[in-house]
Amino acid sequence: MEVYLVGGAVRDALLGIAGGDRDWVVVGQTPQAMRDRGFRAVGRDFPVFLHPQTQEEYALARTERKSGRGHRGFVVDADPSVTLEQDLARRDFTINAIARRPDGTLVDPFGGVADIEARVLRHVGPAFAEDPLRVLRAARFMARFAPLGFRVADETMALMRAMAESGELAELVPERVWQELVRALASKAPSAFLRTLRECGALAVVLPEVDALYGVPQRAEFHPEVDTGVHVELVCDMAAELAPGDDVVGFAALVHDLGKARTPAHVLPRHLGHEHAGLKPLGELCERLKVPVAHRRLAEVACREHLNVHRLAELRDDTVHDLLARCDGFRQPGRIAQLALVCEADKRGRTGHRDDAYPQGPELLRLLEAAAAVRAGDVLAALPEGRTLEGPALGAALRKARIAAIHEARTL
Template sequence: MRIYKVGGAVRDRLLGKPVTDIDWVVVGATTEEMLAKGFRPVGADFPVFLHPKSGEEYALARTERKSGRGYGGFTFHASPEVTLEEDLIRRDLTINAMAEDDQQNLTDPYHGQRDLEARLLRHVSPAFAEDPLRVLRVARFAARYATLGFTVAPETLALMRQLSESGELEALTPERSWKEISRALMEDQPQVFLEVLRACGALKVLMPEVDALFGVPQPPAHHPEIDTGAHTLSVLQQAALHKQPLTVRWACLLHDLGKGLTPEDEWPRHIAHEFKGLKLIKAVNERFKVPKDCQELALLVGEYHTHGHRALELKPSTLLELLQSFDIYRRPQRFEEFIAACEMDARGRKGLEERSYPQADYLRGAATAARSVAVQPLLEKGFKGPELGEEIKRERLKALKAYKEATSV
């Protein structure tokens, strides 16, 4: 029995990055031997065990062969005869196909260290094209390591294009796709994830609504970058730069989908794109079974982001409707995330990344004014039921009028 550290832990150590999760592969062992040493089995499809003390995952060396469609369409074979090199060749990228023993002696049969130095994301073998999930994984690694200068090798991009055209991407489950998408959006350069997917034709398959934004012009007076797709990538980049949570990043990605529906003879204007985009946002949310908080914020940002930009001009009654739509009294954090998404949208314009966004503080102040209306005095005056609701609304409107007058002096 020989035990090796494999994959990301080896890669990140060689890159000088912090190592968090460690994967281990065991060569020359049987399931019975692992159980005898106190390891606990967890793998349903292939033998993976938890270490009796550390709880880390140890997998028996295995080979695999394609037996069906999609991410799960593989048959695995694990036995003491499977070599370390045979185990490593089934991995996706050369930089993930390295192993080291307890003395840090490197086993690198597919030149992962060379590709680390060349800053290349390169597939290990032609079997790469058997697993459609790898298209998303490589794009995610590109987003993670873009700041270090990594790019996708041309021959790997060609295989990703082949996978995108094969129909295999449609076999991915929503859960697996969302796991990769959500992780990619939380990387330092999430826009690179979209750029790589677009370069290999996968964006058109997975998110045609986003792909359709490229080549669609916007008014240069408001959008110096002009192209709606380029703007979307910039907004996402700003969201990462400002350390926004996943909910905000997802909303930033989808906020302008309606512009992809504008007839060409109406370009570069996009009248009512906020409402036109809602059905597209819903479709993307449903396709990937997106978590509820991400779904809700994306729809609200899609519908109301232009309200956010025009906050200083809104009538008190419109401002009240906006605040009510977000249920700011019970869900204050959601409104804060809306403000953040609007600010990222404003900053995601060429040359305007550093421009101040006074709408943010104005909206926060409006929310505070509306929340300051106390309900108890109205109850003491005898208001109840629907009448109480209407009176609360009147008092909040009065508070917002006073707020607008006070801030416009």
């Protein structure tokens, strides 16, 4: 078979970074010929096969022709006459349109190697505009590669801007938008994802609740960066640093301040009650993108409680207990650990404050541990002989005992 290594594996090797899965292109073969060699077909929309030993993906060289709106509107041709160069021409960016022969030499018809050296993300050709999902892919690649010095080529940004203006981004299915978003949030620089989408006008289409934060002022004594959108960028990057690869924490960091976009103009730059005001736009975003439950629950908790965690030292013992209970922390202590990370990212995601200490995080976990150590069985065991409690009465007694444990832990 005429086989070439393609895509991310080639690109990442040239960048000197660890790559993930390896993808292969097969030229001059038919689906039946692949099956005859023991490959197992897995592609639904075009011919993709798994190698019988390595289980790596081998795709027949193919071309694509636009047949409708959205990222699904394509007709695929995987005829054996399709050349490697034709297959590479349908790809999104030049840095992804490089193939490697078995002898190690490269096939680079669109200058991808030069763009890697220049740190430029550039589209391969005009067919880029046929798939609106590629706008999000560009932003997601920037979330990964901006720390390496990459920028979007001017002509690519102009094309992305035209695509956003065309209205085709509205055709994207929620699952694909969510997939690109979480991959960006798990990258090193989620801020680059937001900035790229905003620069081309796509952020207002796919994440209008986040786009609305830009230009909203905050009090400079607490937020030297002033602009709420810039603050969210800093918080997302700090979350990526504190919890690398954790897109659950990353999503909560992204949406924790959505309520600030709803502050009446005459109140600005103060944001009284923005925590609760953010729950409605958060719910709308989650419904639209079909956000998974784990992401949504932490996001709701972070939106509602982040100011309470910031002022943890000022809260009464019973207020601390009730905060933990509202977050379901006694059943899901991991959620409190994630909340602490989001709150730390919020506090340190401000201009000039990235190196600040955040003692509230470990203190919140310490108080949770003290309270959670008290069980219903402990309360019942402490009752006088012959007495028992159940239902709401047991719940009230357990709450009281846990508040006492929090108080004792704070006096140590």
